Amino acid sequence: MTGLLKHGLALLLALAALCTACTATARENAPTALDDPAKKEIAMRLVSSAENSSLDWKAQYRYIEDIGDGRGYTAGIVGFCTGCGDLLKVVERYAAARPxxxxxxxxxxxxxxxRGGDSHDGLGSAFTTAWQRAADDDPAFRETQDDERDRVYFDPAVDAARDDGLGALGQFIYYDAYVMHGLGDARGSAGFRTIREQALEKAESPAKGGDEAAYLNAFLDARVRAMKQEKAHEDTSRVETAQRVFLDADNLALEPPLKWQVYGDSYRIDGG
Incomplete structure (x- = not known):
């Protein structure tokens, strides 16, 4: 091997080692995403504070009631609804897992x-009792709720937020919007897709070179407008005294300690 070839090979090896080191450093310094177990736990507790007035989200597997929002029964860890049809998907999935x-x-x-209305026909107390019994007695039913939450709400929200260049707070903001509004428009109220489109009309996403905080403020503004379209959701505290508080504090990584209010109740998550 000539001296020139040896020199070239050594240079290539050095560049390869440098690229490996840079990749490792970038991976180590990358912001923690919402699907990190610790961050996901925070997300579940934040949603539970708004949906169930409790940080104990695991106690909500058995939750079920009609909250008078025109969606029939609301139940489980993210408020699956009989009227929306996502509760039906939970039970269908559970029936497949436990025939x-x-x-x-x-x-x-x-x-x-x-599905599509607020009727209790064929359901009533027999159904609500059966829902609670399944949640109390069968780990497979609790796992089914977890899987359907991730399939319909959590995973699509996190993926969309990553595509838009958002960190953990932005990923949570998307997830909470998915939980409340769903993907598409319904009953005259904007869904996640429309809320996002309205935000992009006001600000560029970070993926397109925009400022992350400015974009998230535009998204929250659009979401507040969507919430006020429905009487059952006209209290916007889960946005204004929770998510907007984290954003105003420039806590884009959603790092504890976190303090917020929802519907006048105060909550706190301390660092681990």
């Missing part, structure tokens, strides 16, 4: 019939 001895499976015809 025998499933206390909710007999209600599938009624759940299909009431």
């Amino acid at each position: 025998d001895g499933n206390v909710l499976k007999p209600f599938l015809p009624a759940l299909r019939a009431v």
